[in-house]
Each structure stands twice: as C-alpha cells, then as structure tokens.
Amino acid sequence: xxxxxxxxxxxxxxxxxxxxxxxxxxxxxxxxxxxxxxxxxxxxxxxxxxxxxxxxxxxxxxxxxxxxxxxxxxxxxxxxxxxxxxxxxxxxxxxxxxxxxxxxxxxxxxxxxxxxxxxxxxxxxxxxxxxxxxxxxxxxxxxxxxxxxxxxxxxxxxxxxxxxxxxxxxxxxxxxxxxxxxxxxxxxxxxxxxxxxxxxxxxxxxxxxxxxxxxxxxxxxxxxxxxxx
Amino acid sequence: xxxxxxxxxxxxxxxxxxxxxxxxxxxxxxxxxxxxxxxxxxxxxxxxxxxxxxxxxxxxxxxxxxxxxxxxxxxxxxxxxxxxxxxxxxxxxxxxxxxxxxxxxxxxxxxxxxxxxxxxxxxxxxxxxxxxxxxxxxxxxxxxxxxxxxxxxxxxxxxxxxxxxxxxxxxxxxxxxxxxxxxxxxxxxxxxxxxxxxxxxxxxxxxxxxxxxxxxxxxxxxxxxxxxxxxxxxxxxxxxxxxxxxxxxxxxxxxxxxxxxxxxxxxxxxxxxxxxxxxxxxxxxxxxxxxxxxxxxxxxxxxxxxxxxxxxxxxxxx
Amino acid sequence: xxxxxxxxxxxxxxxxxxxxxxxxxxxxxxxxxxxxxxxxxxxxxxxxxxxxxxxxxxxxxxxxxxxxxxxxxxxxxxxxxxxxxxxxxxxxxxxxxxxxxxxxxxxxxxxxxxxxxxxxxxxxxxxxxxxxxxxxxxxxxxxxxxxxxxxxxxxxxxxxxxxxxxxxxxxxxxxxxxxxxxxxxxxxxxxxxxxxxxxxxxxxxxxxxxxxxxxxxxxxxxxxxxxxxxxxxxxxxxxxxxxxxxxxxxxxxxxxxxxxxxxxxxxxxxxxxxxxxx
Numbered sequence: 025x026x027x028x029x030x031x032x033x034x035x036x037x038x039x040x041x042x043x044x045x046x047x048x049x050x051x052x053x054x055x056x057x058x059x060x061x062x063x064x065x066x067x068x069x070x071x072x073x074x075x076x077x078x079x080x081x082x083x084x085x086x087x088x089x090x091x092x093x094x095x096x097x098x099x100x101x102x103x104x105x106x107x108x109x110x111x112x113x114x115x116x117x118x119x120x121x122x123x124x125x126x127x128x129x130x131x132x133x134x135x136x137x138x139x140x141x142x143x144x145x146x147x148x149x150x151x152x153x154x155x156x157x158x159x160x161x162x163x164x165x166x167x168x169x170x171x172x173x174x175x176x177x178x179x180x181x182x183x184x185x186x187x188x189x190x191x192x193x194x195x196x197x198x199x200x201x202x203x204x205x206x207x208x209x210x211x212x213x214x215x216x217x218x219x220x221x222x223x224x225x226x227x228x229x230x231x232x233x234x235x236x237x238x239x240x241x242x243x244x245x246x247x248x249x250x251x252x253x
Numbered sequence: 254x255x256x257x258x259x260x261x262x263x264x265x266x267x268x269x270x271x272x273x274x275x276x277x278x279x280x281x282x283x284x285x286x287x288x289x290x291x292x293x294x295x296x297x298x299x300x301x302x303x304x305x306x307x308x309x310x311x312x313x314x315x316x317x318x319x320x321x322x323x324x325x326x327x328x329x330x331x332x333x334x335x336x337x338x339x340x341x342x343x344x345x346x347x348x349x350x351x352x353x354x355x356x357x358x359x360x361x362x363x364x365x366x367x368x369x370x371x372x373x374x375x376x377x378x379x380x381x382x383x384x385x386x387x388x389x390x391x392x393x394x395x396x397x398x399x400x401x402x403x404x405x406x407x408x409x410x411x412x413x414x415x416x417x418x419x420x421x422x423x424x425x426x427x428x429x430x431x432x433x434x435x436x437x438x439x440x441x442x443x444x445x446x447x448x449x450x451x452x453x454x455x456x457x458x459x460x461x462x463x464x465x466x467x468x469x470x471x472x473x474x475x476x477x478x479x480x481x482x483x484x485x486x487x488x489x490x491x492x493x494x495x496x497x498x499x500x501x502x503x504x505x506x507x508x509x510x511x512x513x514x515x516x517x518x519x520x521x522x523x524x525x526x527x528x529x530x531x532x533x534x535x536x537x538x539x540x541x542x543x544x545x546x547x548x549x550x551x552x553x554x555x556x557x558x559x560x561x562x563x564x565x566x567x568x569x570x571x
Numbered sequence: 572x573x574x575x576x577x578x579x580x581x582x583x584x585x586x587x588x589x590x591x592x593x594x595x596x597x598x599x600x601x602x603x604x605x606x607x608x609x610x611x612x613x614x615x616x617x618x619x620x621x622x623x624x625x626x627x628x629x630x631x632x633x634x635x636x637x638x639x640x641x642x643x644x645x646x647x648x649x650x651x652x653x654x655x656x657x658x659x660x661x662x663x664x665x666x667x668x669x670x671x672x673x674x675x676x677x678x679x680x681x682x683x684x685x686x687x688x689x690x691x692x693x694x695x696x697x698x699x700x701x702x703x704x705x706x707x708x709x710x711x712x713x714x715x716x717x718x719x720x721x722x723x724x725x726x727x728x729x730x731x732x733x734x735x736x737x738x739x740x741x742x743x744x745x746x747x748x749x750x751x752x753x754x755x756x757x758x759x760x761x762x763x764x765x766x767x768x769x770x771x772x773x774x775x776x777x778x779x780x781x782x783x784x785x786x787x788x789x790x791x792x793x794x795x796x797x798x799x800x801x802x803x804x805x806x807x808x809x810x811x812x813x814x815x816x817x818x819x820x821x822x823x824x825x826x827x828x829x830x831x832x833x834x835x836x837x838x839x840x841x842x843x844x845x846x847x848x849x
Contacts, residue, residue: 025422025426085314088311088314088315089314089315093315093318093319096319096547097547099500099550099554100547100550101503101505101546103501103505103508104504104523104524104527104543104546105543106527106528107528107530107531108346108539108540108543110531111536112342112343144668146666146668146670149633149658149664149666149670150671152632152658152659153631153658153660153662153733154660154663154683154684155659155684155688156687157687160687164687168672169674186413186415187415187416187417190415190417191415191505194417194420194505201418202417205421206421206509208421209420209421217421221414221419222414225411225412225413226413228413228415232413245673245674245718
C-alpha cells in the first residue's frame with residue numbers, strides 16, 4: 025500500500041503517474057458524473073418521498089394500506105436490486121440512478137413519516153379549535169412540524185445516496201468516483217484508489233453539510249431557541 | 254386524519270451514514286400500533302383493548318394493500334401476453350407466479366441454504382466485531398478527552414467514505430477474500446455504532462453524574478453504574494441501525510468481490526447467488542434472493558432490538 | 572361585578588358519561604351534570620386523574636361521550652346521535668403544556684385563527700392582535716418565537732390567541748400547572764384582568780383549591796375516577812379581586828368547605844396509586 029505522502033504527491037502532481045490528480049480533467053469529470061447522478065436521484069427521492077411520507081404520517085387509513093408494503097420492501101439491500109434495475113432500465117445511467125434513488129427514497133419517506141408523527145397532538149387540537157380546515161392543518165401544522173425530521177431524513181438520504189451510488193458504479197457504471205475506485209484497483213493504480221476514496225468522503229460530507237445549512241436557514245425558530253437559552 | 258390520540262407508534266429503521274449523529278431513534282416493524290400519547294385519565298387495560306381493536310383493522314388493511322400490489326405486479330407482467338400491450342419499465346420483470354415457482358425449487362436446493370448460511374455468518378462476524386471494537390472505542394472517546402482529541406478527527410475524516418469504497422483497499426490489505434468481505438462489513442456497522450455511542454454518552458444528563466458523585470461514587474463506579482446504563486439506549490440504536498447497514502454491505506461486497514470462499518464450492522452468499530442467477534438468466538431466482546434478504550434483514554434487526562429491550566428493563570417505550 | 576357576555580356562552584352539561592372503550596365498562600366520567608351561566612368563570616377542581624380533562628375534551632370536541640348531552644347556548648354540541656362535538660372557534664382551548672405553534676412568531680400565532688377563518692384580513696388581524704397584546708402586557712413580543720418566551724408569557728400569548736377569536740367559551744386545561752408560585756400569582760391576576768375586560772365564559776380545570784377559589788365565580792368539585800360532580804359552590808367574593816382576598820374570612824371559609832369536599836376524594840385517589848401527569 026502506498027504511503028500518505030505518496031498519495032498526496034500524486035494528488036497534487038501536474039503530471040500524475042497514474043492519471044488522476046487535481047490538475048487532470050479526468051478527475052473532475054468523474055466527480056461531475058457522480059455528483060450529477062446523485063443530484064438527479066436525490067431530487068427524485070425528495071419529490072416522491074416527502075409527499076408520500078407526509079401522506080402516510082397524516083392519514084391513518086392511507087398508512088394502514090401502504091406502510092406494511094413499504095416496510096417489506098425497505099430491508100431489501102439496495103444492491104440486490106441491481107439485476108432488476110438492469111432489466112427495467114435498458115440505458116446506462118438508468119440502473120445506477122435508480123439504485124441511488126431507491127435508497128434515498130426510503131430514508132426520506134420514512135423520516136418524513138416520523139416527522140409528522142412527532143408533532144405534538146395538542147398542536148393539531150389547537151389548530152382545530154382555531155377553525156382550521158384539513159388543508160390549513162396540512163399547510164400550517166403538518167409541513168412545518170415535520171420539517172426537522174424531514175431535514176434529518178434528507179441528510180441521511182444524501183449519505184445513503186452516496187453509499188448506493190458507489191455500489192452501483194462499481195458494478196454497473198462507466199465513469200464516476202465509484203467506478204474510478206474499482207478501475208484503479210483492477211489496473212493496479214493504488215494511489216488513485218485512495219484519492220478516489222477521500223474525494224468521495226469529502227463530496228459526501230459537503231453535500232450533507234449543505235443540506236444541514238439549508239435546513240438551519242429554513243428553521244430559524246430553532247436556532248433562536250438555543251441562543252435564548 | 255390523525256385525531257383523538259389514536260396513532261401508530263413511530264417505529265422505523267434509520268440508516269445513519271451522514272455526518273449528523275443521533276437525532277431520531279427508530280426501529281423497524283410492521284403494523285403493530287400502540288397509542289403513544291395516553292389521554293389524561295385512562296386505565297392501561299382499557300387503552301390496550303382500544304389499541305388491539307385498532308391493531309386488527311391495520312393488519313387487515315395492510316394485507317389488502319400488499320395483496321393489491323402483488324396483483325398489480327402480476328397484471329403488469331402478464332399484460333403483454335394477454336393483450337399485446339407492454340407497460341414501460343415493469344414489463345420485463347418476472348411475474349409473481351414465476352417467483353413462487355423459483356422459490357419452491359430453491360427451497361429444496363442445498364446450495365441455496367448454504368448461501369444463506371454464509372451470508373448470515375459474515376453479517377454476524379462483521380456485526381459482532383463492530384460492537385466489540387466499536388463500543389469500547391466510542392466509550393473511550395467519550396470519557397477521555399485526550400483520546401477524543403487524538404482519535405476523533407481521524408475517525409470523522411474516514412466516516413463519510415462509503416464502506417464499499419473500501420473494498421479494493423480491503424482486498425489488497427487482507428490475505429483472504431473472506432476476511433476482506435468481513436472487514437468491509439465490519440466497517441459499515443463500526444462507524445454507526447461508534448458515533449451513536451459517543452453521542453449518547455455525551456448527552457447524559459449532568460444531574461445523574463452529580464447525584465452519583467454526591468453519594469460517593471468513584472470513577473470506576475461512575476463508569477459502570479451511570480455512564481454505561483445511560484448510554485445503553487444510544488448504543489442500542491447504533492446496533493439496530495448498524496445491523497441494517499451490515500446486510501447492505503455484505504450483499505454488495507459479495508456481488509462485487511465474487512463470493513469469497515464459497516464461490517467455488519457453491520454457495521458464496523446470497524449476494525453472489527443473486528448475481529450469479531442474473532448472469533445465468535434465472536431472474537425469478539433473483540427475486541427470491543431479494544425477498545429472502547429482506548426477510549433476513551428484518552429478522553436480524555428485530556432480534557437486535559429485542560435483545561436491547563431485554564437489556565434495558567427500565568425503558569417503557571423503545 | 573361579573574361579565575355577562577351578552578348572554579352567550581352558557582354551557583349545559585347533563586348526565587355525561589364517558590367509557591374508556593366501547594365494549595368495556597370502565598368509566599372515565601360518570602353521570603356529570605353542571606350548569607354554567609353565560610359569562611361565568613367556572614372552575615372544576617378535583618384530584619389528578621379524576622376525569623376533569625376528559626370533561627373539558629368532551630366540551631371542546633376532542634373526545635366523544637358515551638351518554639348524556641352537552642349544550643352550548645341551548646344548541647346541542649354532542650349527545651345521542653352525535654357522540655362527538657365538532658371542535659370550533661366558539662370554544663377555544665388553552666392547553667396544559669402549551670400549544671403555541673413553535674414555527675410561527677407570536678404575532679403569526681395570534682392572527683392564525685381569524686385569518687384562517689377568513690373573519691379578518693391579515694392587516695385587520697394584525698392590528699387586533701397588537702391591541703390585545705398591549706392589553707395583556709405583551710407588547711414588543713410580536714416577532715419572537717414561542718421557544719424564546721418564558722412559560723408565563725407563552726401561556727398569556729396562548730390566552731390572547733384564543734381570545735382574539737371572540738369565542739363564547741374559553742377552556743383552560745390546568746394552564747398554570749407546574750409554574751412556580753410567583754409566576755402563578757401573576758398569571759392569576761393577568762387572567763382576572765382579561766376576564767374582567769372581555770366578555771367570555773371561562774371553563775377552568777385545576778387541582779389547586781386556592782387557585783380555584785381565587786379565580787372562580789362558581790366551583791364544581793369532582794370526585795376521583797370515575798369522575799362525578801360532587802357539589803357546586805358559589806364564590807361570593809366580589810370582583811375585582813386581588814391578593815388581599817386570599818386572607819379574607821370569606822376566602823378561608825370557602826377553602827375549608829372545598830377542602831372537606833375534595834379531601835376524601837384526594838385520599839382515595841392517592842390510595843388508588845394515581846400517576847400524576849408530569
């Protein structure tokens with residue numbers, strides 16, 4: 025295994041011996057491919073998972089019908105879906121994005137559901153006393169009330185997305201950081217493996233941090249509580 | 254619409270791989286509701302009675318929902334044969350009936366059970382290693398400021414790296430493929446267990462420590478009688494979540510690295526079985542493998558959760 | 572001098588019972604009857620777990636009742652054929668642990684009801700809210716979040732939030748429970764000020780006898796579970812009342828009366844091992 029010093033030098037070399045450094049275009053291309061896949065998958069997961077979670081959390085009937093099925097599908101390891109994903113999506117990007125989407129989707133929907141259920145029941149009652157219709161309750165109580173959990177779910181979903189993306193790229197992808205790790209391994213470019221690993225770690229951390237930032241901005245009322253002590 | 258305090262207890266699995274620790278504690282189950290917020294003056298027996306009748310309706314509805322899903326699945330896969338119309342995406346999936354057939358076939362197949370056993374063993378070892386190494390490591394960082402100052406930065410630097418990215422490094426480093434799979438499995442759960450342990454220990458109510466001290470507790474008693482029990486819930490969360498991650502990683506590792514020791518002799522783990530079935534064109538078998546993995550994952554999480562409840566008799570609600 | 576609320580907000584609770592579950596026989600509330608005149612500040616006092624909250628919830632419409640009827644101004648709220656009342660802005664509740672919307676500012680909380688019911692425009696609602704807040708001594712808090720407020724202020728905001736809807740009845744579920752005595756006495760004076768100024772019937776439940784007599788026009792003593800109204804007592808102490816009332820002979824006399832009535836109930840509740848609501 026190469027030493028950390030070697031790896032760093034390789035990473036910062038203008039002409040890296042194994043082809044990947046901060047000065048090579050290929051490096052950024054791989055990063056971009058992975059990031060783009062995560063963005064698409066994550067957006068889909070958000071767009072489908074949050075509404076589903078809200079509905080399951082709020083409407084007991086709907087939850088009774090759908091939640092058991094949801095819980096039956098959720099424990100299936102994401103990679104076990106690879107063959108079906110390849111069958112369903114004939115394209116190159118399809119399966120990888122689908123896998124990434126699936127794991128994020130479960131995390132998002134689940135945490136959204138929990139978010140709605142975490143809302144103090146008295147808040148619903150207060151809303152009813154004040155003359156709210158169901159639509160008002162949804163807009164003024166359910167959605168803001170579930171927000172903290174939704175954002176936790178999104179951070180988790182982002183982490184899981186990277187996990188699944190890497191797995192997917194290793195098996196069924198061309199380009200991307202996960203693919204890079206695998207190909208660097210098969211072509212015996214050890215420093216590159218580590219470069220790719222740490223890049224993954226960094227990008228993953230950055231994306232989660234961004235979500236947390238957005239969440240903090242949207243939920244100012246929580247920040248104020250902490251400072252008011 | 255949720256009214257009247259009769260809601261399903263929130264219990265669901267959470268995969269913590271992001272940087273933010275803890276927050277929600279959840280575990281996985283299907284459709285067994287309970288009233289989380291007791292109304293102001295209710296007798297326990299009456300409440301459980303109300304909950305049980307509510308539970309039965311939920312189970313019925315859940316069954317209906319699942320049956321409808323399977324029905325739609327069957328229709329989607331058979332539509333082409335019946336009417337010549339081919340629905341997008343789902344048309345190429347195997348039908349439920351073919352899956353059932355494949356299941357009947359596999360149940361009698363020795364190799365299948367060997368695969369299941371192999372995967373389970375890997376999961377078990379990885380999980381145990383993660384707990385045995387992770388919990389002490391987490392507690393060490395929680396009690397010793399120097400340990401935390403030294404270890405935590407490195408830990409946090411490595412944590413965001415997806416476990417699977419470690420596979421090639423693990424294969425290079427470890428002598429056998431089997432060990433590298435177990436190592437990666439261990440890593441998956443390790444980070445979760447540690448972060449939950451550290452987080453839990455740091456969130457302990459100061460008053461417990463002060464109360465114990467005022468009763469004359471020394472450092473080791475403080476550790477055994479206050480820190481450990483108080484951190485147990487968080488450790489339990491880490492364990493349950495870690496168990497879920499373990500299955501994910503085992504399957505992935507099996508698929509990527511080609512099955513490890515068992516591959517040649519038949520077996521090789523369920524992940525390998527799925528991949529192999531796919532390559533061999535036996536798609537219904539793939540689905541059987543998926544379902545088995547789902548069940549295995551669910552069962553093992555439930556086991557861990559049940560064990561942790563046993564260890565914490567003072568907790569009324571998990 | 573008691574507000575009469577223009578004849579609105581008279582509650583009539585007749586023979587109300589509530590079973591815990593439809594098939595069982597355990598009763599939370601057993602054959603409760605009480606008449607509350609419009610504009611009255613009526614306090615129901617009783618040991619923990621006796622069913623006071625159940626009664627309040629039935630009036631508010633959060634629970635159904637198993638038998639009996641409840642009328643508001645001679646209109647049926649719930650009864651045979653309609654076991655659960657519909658929650659509405661004519662009977663607003665102030666909750667024990669506070670139910671201000673944490674993600675809305677104080678002003679947004681208070682204007683929520685009128686705006687949602689389309690009774691006022693946003694601007695009108697804001698003006699009204701500011702006015703009511705000034706009356707309650709809450710000016711300056713408009714843009715604060717509930718999380719930044721002390722419990723006393725938060726509870727006052729909640730009361731203002733309720734009042735701004737001009738309800739017929741204000742339902743208060745042990746709102747000052749858990750507060751220290753100093754804050755509590757300030758809250759009492761605040762509530763009485765509000766009561767004197769607004770035309771509203773108040774239905775107040777508590778386990779604190781002194782609080783009950785200090786605040787109430789009439790007090791109903793509730794037995795331990797299953798809750799029954801044991802007796803109703805008029806409090807003939809004139810308004811406006813302040814802390815000097817607490818040491819008057821009338822007050823002490825009433826205390827003894829109510830304590831006698833409540834004491835055996837409290838004893839029974841204690842022996843039955845009632846868990847206090849935290």
